[in-house]
Amino acid sequence: MSDQTTTIPGPRTEPSDTGTPLLQLRSVEVAYGGITALKGVDLEVRQGEIVALLGANGAGKTTTLRTISGLLTPRSGEVLYAGEALAGVPAHKIVELGIGHSPEGRRIFSRMTVLENLEMGAYRFKSVPRKDLDQVFELFPRLHERRTQLGGNLSGGEQQMLAIGRAMMGQPSLLLLDEPSMGLAPLIVAQIFEIIERINALGTTILLVEQNAAQALKLAHRGYVLETGEVVMSAPAGELLNDPRVREAYLGEATEG
Template structure:
């Protein structure tokens, strides 16, 4: 098991943001995390990458607790985080932004730059251009490219399609699949549930800081609750107001 969260609880002061969250990501998987705004998705990623510390529970990487490891050292352990909102350096060039992702290891910079440019040819065309002058889609490409410059084993992606045109969204998801095909595990927070579940192996649904549903991506994509809440489909009223506990695959909630 590459990543495991065990009963993780995170609070902002008196407000509890995550309650007993349990999830796993295995080597080579794409796992998506779905939920409404404020459900705790970004908090989950920030806790994994060390930007937040859990009040209770554990975050384990290769079975080792990460609670005492500073966030910047997690990059050396193979964890890279592409945050919501891209957070590129607007005054720095595309090349300089990408080099920031390789700050801990300069041995393979030329090779890694070419890898990023192969995934995102548009970045190569704009290599000397300031990051802040790029389009929204190009900035998202730059944010993902910067993350993979660190040669991660686990890539955390927070809302990579937010605010992008449909054609650009398609490109982003194709690249995520290509990155995963090289053996990089991906934990994907994404508002476009349909696209996320199409490329994911498994998924989790968060509501008010708790995992309320989990299972194989195909089963979640077909689940009426997911279709109605996250795909915008009208699936009609439930068969019974007193529904049994949620069951997806072998998981009973």
Template sequence: MSGTAEVTKEQAAGQPEGTPVLELRDLRVFYGAIEALKGIDLAVYEGEVVALLGANGAGKSTTLRTASGMLAPRSGRVLLHGERVDGIKSHDLVRFGIGHVPEGRRVFPRMTVRENLEMGAYRFKSPDRDTLDRVYSLFPRLHERRTQLGGTLSGGEQQMLAIGRALMGKPELLLLDEPSMGLAPLIVAQIFDILKEINEQGTTVLLVEQNASQALQLADRGYVLETGAVAMSGEASRLLADPRVREAYLGEGAA
């Protein structure tokens, strides 16, 4: 069910107008001879939360890694506010307003919480105090643990630290890869509440998440990937009610 025509049809009803913050056009990415992304078309508009769903190996993380400059596409385009940026390295894309929270958190285990956060502000001459205060306000636990080594934090605290570190770069667009992975349900609920607050404060979000129900309840729109191609897309509420999505990702039989 892949292809640009399917995306265009699905997006026609719910996609905002204007120039997207992020747009992927006919994106093809390979790992050696294996085609991981097969002509992805995707758009994220200012102020949205967009969920990217799919089974393991569908290409979700590859999509984020390509959007943030960690992978180079074989063909296709990555555009930020209409400006082509594919080919720009990830550490340079930060200045374009992209923050990427990778799968697995990847905090610096031998640095303190405060030092981890300061690393997220590397593109500035010095960390912005107001931004640091904002992160501490969103994640009070990080303020409590600010002198503690990153490697000694719990899984949930490390996820908070990874998100906080990305926010220190003052991103306009935040890419999140599986923020709920391996976390207890109570912590997952806390993380998603904070993501909602981050979005309400003005940060646009593209979210990869295995917890389809949680993701679609937060999101405005969503895309479903299957084997490197967009199979479905549309308003999050419509996807959440779709029997195919409910059967495949919510563990419910199709009505």
């Protein structure tokens, strides 16, 4: 794979709109105690898209993903998947519906082998689907090489590969990725982003939370910007990539005037 971080083209052509969005958030509010973390968030992801969710630390990005996957319950508003409300659906059932989640910080099982971690991702099946395991090993050859090693002995990049691979073992139609490049060297970041693009090309829709705004917007079809729990911008990724406000706030480029 390339060692350059600019190999992913952008802006990308959006997939054809096939009707009802695969995922919709409608006026979603989430509170932790007395603090409102999400304030009426509206967001949608269509089948086949990669959608980037950008924002500073504490903006509500991880909260959004945790709400979609059923780990948090909205105070108001609704989350719909394939047109059906997810209210009251427990997290493990949401996985069964087709939503996979690779969390911030990877959260692999450090005392289990790579293979055992992947098998845990397929817990909802009576037996581990061989074709899914083969696909993960094709996407991540390093995991095949390390399959008998403990997860805790892997490098940071390998652990990130394992976290994504584990989520893929659940056969998700929608994959939630939370900060997949965090703490990784540029070469590994480039590899991870190329693999995310391949996963999307294989038919998986992706909602991507990512600190590397430039790479995320080059990879994505559309994007949203969160500030203190509110969506303040949404547009095709190419427009956001060239927006002076985004460039100044998230790409480290000062604007004149």
